Amino acid sequence: SGRRRDFVFVVNPSGANGRTGKQWKQLLPFLHTRLADQCNICECITSGPSHAIDVTREAIKDGADAVIAVGGDGTLHEVVNGFFWKGSPVRALDRGPDHLTALGLIPLGTGSDFARTFGWSNDPRQAIDRIELNQN
Template sequence: MTRIHFIVNPISGKGKHNITETHIKTFFPSEEYEVFVHLTQRKKHAIELTQQALAQGATIIVACGGDGTIHEVATELVGKEVIFGVVPVGSGNGLASNLAIPKDIDKALQLIRKQNIMAMDVGMLNGSYFFSNMGFGIDATIIEQYEKSGKRKLGAYIRAALNSAQQYKAKQMRVTYNGQTKVVNPLLLFISNSNEMGYNMSLTPKASLTDGLLDYLMVPKIGILKQLTFGLYVVLKKTEKFRRTDYIQTSKIEVEISNSPKNGVQIDGEYCEFDTNHFVIEVAPKSLKVIC
């Protein structure tokens, strides 16, 4: 008997989704599946619910929500035999898109029943996991402003990006990878495990969830016109061809931020602050079993 737990964020997608226990059970016959449905009530509640599902002997745990819910559930499943599933009902849905998981809820549930399983890589930042991407530069500032807006729409993200372009102040950083160290003043220092960051946008279109590598993209502080030019390269998914770009693939990167004991970072589209200026970013190959 397959024990499948669904962890549902009831307010994802403005709460308009139809992910109810009754609806879910129509896809999973009772003679084959034991189905449990849990609703999150607050930020980080999905972590607690996932831990409870593991204690109850879950075979599959499915995150039903946006990038935040997906991140919380997946974090607890790294290195475990329990299978991770996703029903994307958020705004960005970057990881779900990379995994070719449909936005249509019924199709996503059908996919979970088929159980096409892939072992995917996971990124680590000072021991904390990320599944899509993380960044130290203007992307962290954009996410901070985006979260403060209280609106989860593409328009709000674009406004946050335009405001950040005017206000962002670059920090000097020492970056080490593949045996070499560089001093940079980045507009963008972005490290990705996935080839999509949400809203069908990509800064690292060559990235793969299964190659055992992270994709590093650094764009130095540049003027507003060159920022707009870089934006065009993003739209065209050709960021590595922007002349000022430093783009490499590697399994480990170290970043030390000068004269800044406390630093904001975006992790899978969420803004986080760290009381350190030294970061080690590396990959844990094929450490999460996911339905795709």
């Protein structure tokens, strides 16, 4: 289909003692250069604990093609929890039963244990490259 895909980036600006927010601002030009001509980019900045859960649920209900956690393991944990409600997967309201939302990660946390488990570097530009490769 010719429809541009919708990618929602859930950013925890206070992650890694505020370093995540600063790094994210520096990454935005690179992100736009790599992805903006291929997909719609929505940036959602979280405002506190559990906000990423709510943002993720809304993004999925609105039909997002991918929700990308930007931060550390805590942010990723909240985003993953947002994929579920009362033990069941959250679904898009108007995209049909077969629509699935992908999960992505740009590791900008202190430890980034999840990314390390997969052998991914802690380089956020490499994470954006992985997102670009997987969306084509």
